[in-house]
Amino acid sequence: xxxxxxxxxxxxxxxxxxxxxxxxxxxxxxxxxxxxxxxxxxxxxxxxxxxxxxxxxxxxxxxxxxxxxxxxxxxxxxxxxxxxxxxxxxxxxxxxxxxxxxxxxxxxxxxxxxxxxxxxxxxxxxxxxxxxxxxxxxxxxxxxxxxxxxxxxxxxxxxxxxxxxxxxxxxxxxxxxxxxxxxxxxxxxxxxxxxxxxxxxxxxxxxxxxxxxxxxxxxxxxxxxxxxxxxxxxxxxxxxxxxxxxxxxxxxxxxxxxxxxxxxxxxxxxxxxxxxxxxxxxxxxxxxxxxxxxxxxxxxxxxxxxxxxx
Numbered sequence: 001x002x003x004x005x006x007x008x009x010x011x012x013x014x015x016x017x018x019x020x021x022x023x024x025x026x027x028x029x030x031x032x033x034x035x036x037x038x039x040x041x042x043x044x045x046x047x048x049x050x051x052x053x054x055x056x057x058x059x060x061x062x063x064x065x066x067x068x069x070x071x072x073x074x075x076x077x078x079x080x081x082x083x084x085x086x087x088x089x090x091x092x093x094x095x096x097x098x099x100x101x102x103x104x105x106x107x108x109x110x111x112x113x114x115x116x117x118x119x120x121x122x123x124x125x126x127x128x129x130x131x132x133x134x135x136x137x138x139x140x141x142x143x144x145x146x147x148x149x150x151x152x153x154x155x156x157x158x159x160x161x162x163x164x165x166x167x168x169x170x171x172x173x174x175x176x177x178x179x180x181x182x183x184x185x186x187x188x189x190x191x192x193x194x195x196x197x198x199x200x201x202x203x204x205x206x207x208x209x210x211x212x213x214x215x216x217x218x219x220x221x222x223x224x225x226x227x228x229x230x231x232x233x234x235x236x237x238x239x240x241x242x243x244x245x246x247x248x249x250x251x252x253x254x255x256x257x258x259x260x261x262x263x264x265x266x267x268x269x270x271x272x273x274x275x276x277x278x279x280x281x282x283x284x285x286x287x288x289x290x291x292x293x294x295x296x297x298x299x300x301x302x303x304x305x306x307x308x309x310x
Contacts, residue, residue, distance in 0.1 A: 009168035009187075011093045016084030017177045017272065028085035034280050035078045041287030042071040045297070052300040058136040059125070062118045063290050065145055066247075069114060070283035073107040076100055077279045081177045094168070097179040102160040104178065108255070108278070109206060110152030115248055116210040117144040122241050123217040127224045155202055162195050176272055178279070203259060207252075214248060243289045250285065254278040 017027060049055045049064045080100070084090045092100070124135045159181065167190040176183040181199055185192045221241060254277030291297040 009094060009170075009172045011091050012097050012168075012172045012174045012179070012187075014080065014084055014090040014092060014177055014179075015173060015175050016090060017081065017276070024085045028082060031078065031082055031085070031280065034284055035074060035082065037284045038074045038078070038280070039071065041284065042067040042074075045287045045291060046071070048297060048300045048304060051304055055296060055300055058121050058132075058141050059118075060296075061141050061145075062114060062121060065148075066111065066114050066118070066286060066290075069107050069111050070286055073104070073111070074280065074283050076103045076107065077178050081280075084177050092179065097174075097184070098160055098164055101163060101179045101181070101184070102156045104156075104180070105159045106152045106156035108152075109155040110148050111251065112206050112210050113148035113151050114145070115244070115251065116213050117148060118244050119214040119217040119248070120144075122244055123221055125240060126221050155206065158198060158202060162198050166190050166192065166195065175269075176275075180275070182271070207256070211252070218245070243294070246289050247282070247286055250282050251278055254282065 017031075018024070045067045046064055049060050049067075077100075080090065080092065121136055121141075124132050128135060163181070163184060166184075166188040168184075168187050169189045171187055174183045174187065181195075185195055188195075218241070225238075254274060258271050258274040258278065291301075
C-alpha cells in the first residue's frame with residue numbers, strides 16, 4: 001500500500017490508552033459501557049427531536065446536530081480504542097490513520113462552530129425574544145449548520161493534507177489510542193515545522209473566533225439578565241443558558257488542556273489521558289446535560305413511550 005508522501009511506513013501500531021496488562025480488561029469494560037451510553041444517549045435524543053413536533057425549534061435543531069456530531073465522533077474513535085484493550089497489536093494502515101485523523105478533526109472543528117452558533121441562538125432568545133422567530137428562521141439555522149460543517153471540513157482537509165505530505169520512515173509506533181496530530185508528528189522523519197505552524201494557526205483561529213462570539217453573546221446576555229427585576233426571569237434565563245455553558249466549559253476546557261499538554265515536551269501521556277474527556281466523556285454527558293431537568297425533553301420522552309406502549 002502506498003501513499004503520495006512516498007512513505008516507507010505503510011501501517012502504524014497504536015499503543016493504546018494504557019500499557020499495563022492488569023488494567024486492560026477493566027478499561028475495556030469501562031469504555032465499552034461509555035460507548036453504549038454515548039450511542040444510546042445521542043441516538044435517543046436525535047429520535048426524540050425527530051419524532052416530537054414541539055421540539056422542532058432552533059435550539060433543538062442545534063442540539064440535534066450536536067448529538068449527531070458526538071455520535072459520529074465516538075464512532076470514529078472508540079471502536080479502535082476498544083481494540084487496544086483486547087488485541088496484542090492494534091494495527092491501523094497509513095490510509096486508515098489519515099482517514100481517522102480527517103474525521104476526528106472534522107467532527108471536533110464542526111462541534112466548535114455548532115457550540116458557537118448555539119451561543120448566538122441563546123443571545124437572540126434572551127436579548128431579542130420578539131425577533132427570535134424571524135432572526136432564527138429555518139433558513140438561518142440551516143445556513144449556520146451548513147457553515148459549521150463546511151468550516152469543519154476545510155480545517156480537516158488542511159490538517160490531513162498537511163500530514164499526508166510528511167514522510168514516516170522509521171518508527172511506526174504511535175503513542176496514543178488514535179491517530180492524533182502530535183503523536184504522528186513525533187514519528188515523522190521530515191521537517192514538521194510547517195505542520196506545527198499550520199496546526200497552531202488553525203487552532204488559534206478557531207479558538208479566537210468561537211471564543212470571541214461566545215464571550216460577546218454571554219456578555220450581552222448577562223447585561224440583559226442584570227436588567228431583569230423578577231426572580232422568575234432570572235431563573236428562566238439561567239435555565240435557558242445553563243446547559244450550553246456547561247457543555248462549552250467541558251468541551252473547550254478539556255480540548256485546550258489536551259492541546260497544551262501534547263504540544264509540550266514529555267507530556268504525551270498526560271495529553272492522552274485528558275483527550276479522553278473530549279473524545280469520550282463529553283459526548284456521553286451532552287445528552288444528559290440537555291435532557292435532565294429539561295421539561296420539553298422529559299415530556300417528549302413520556303409522549304414517545306406512551307405512543308410505543310399503545
